[in-house]
Amino acid sequence: MTALANRHPIGDEFLLDYAAGTAPEPIALVVATHAALNPQSRETLSRLEAAGGAMLSGLSPASVSAASLDRVLARLETQEATPLPTRPPVADALLPPALRAHVPKGIEALPWRRRAGGLAEAELPCGDGKRYKVSLLRIGAGRSIPRHSHRGEEMLLVLDGGFSDEHGHYVRGDVCFADAAVEHHPVADADGDCLCLAVTEGPIRIKGPLGFLLRPFLRR
Numbered sequence: 001m002t003a004l005a006n007r008h009p010i011g012d013e014f015l016l017d018y019a020a021g022t023a024p025e026p027i028a029l030v031v032a033t034h035a036a037l038n039p040q041s042r043e044t045l046s047r048l049e050a051a052g053g054a055m056l057s058g059l060s061p062a063s064v065s066a067a068s069l070d071r072v073l074a075r076l077e078t079q080e081a082t083p084l085p086t087r088p089p090v091a092d093a094l095l096p097p098a099l100r101a102h103v104p105k106g107i108e109a110l111p112w113r114r115r116a117g118g119l120a121e122a123e124l125p126c127g128d129g130k131r132y133k134v135s136l137l138r139i140g141a142g143r144s145i146p147r148h149s150h151r152g153e154e155m156l157l158v159l160d161g162g163f164s165d166e167h168g169h170y171v172r173g174d175v176c177f178a179d180a181a182v183e184h185h186p187v188a189d190a191d192g193d194c195l196c197l198a199v200t201e202g203p204i205r206i207k208g209p210l211g212f213l214l215r216p217f218l219r220r
């Protein structure tokens, strides 16, 4: 299948939250990583940030809450502090800087946990420990995440390879968004493993009689 860029951008509402500095950290990570890989979203984001900057400059200092200013400054500091190795290992070159900062020792050094069905998952320490879980997810070539529904929001951002579900085909940079209204069955492309950044809000519900075997998967 031909990979077409920009087919599945992240929703504008998430770009807006990010530009305003109000996105929770796990969502901000997805937005920053996606924007690095998707020119269309990057352009929208820079327009929103320019508009936000213009609005901020028109406000009196007292109208900007200390908390929101802190968030903006903290993000700038994080961006400035992002390590940029001159020659990252090949696999780690798949990770845009915002994500690489959370994988300092490389993808293979992460605490990967093998799951049934050709899945492996490595949790990243940047989840908030309560609302969101953040992980890298590797789906073997031609294998799948079991059919499931969701208790909250889920974002799967493709970093390498691709997968399909009932709603489309997703390749590097694409975001598959699902919420409590969505049930789906993501299947990796047959020609190679699919690596995703996954942010999930609450555990997913595996469908089918063997669901209990996979229940630990994607559970906080």
Ligand code: ZN
Pocket (backbone or CB within 6 Å): 148, 149, 150, 154, 178, 184, 204
């Ligand atoms: Zn899902």
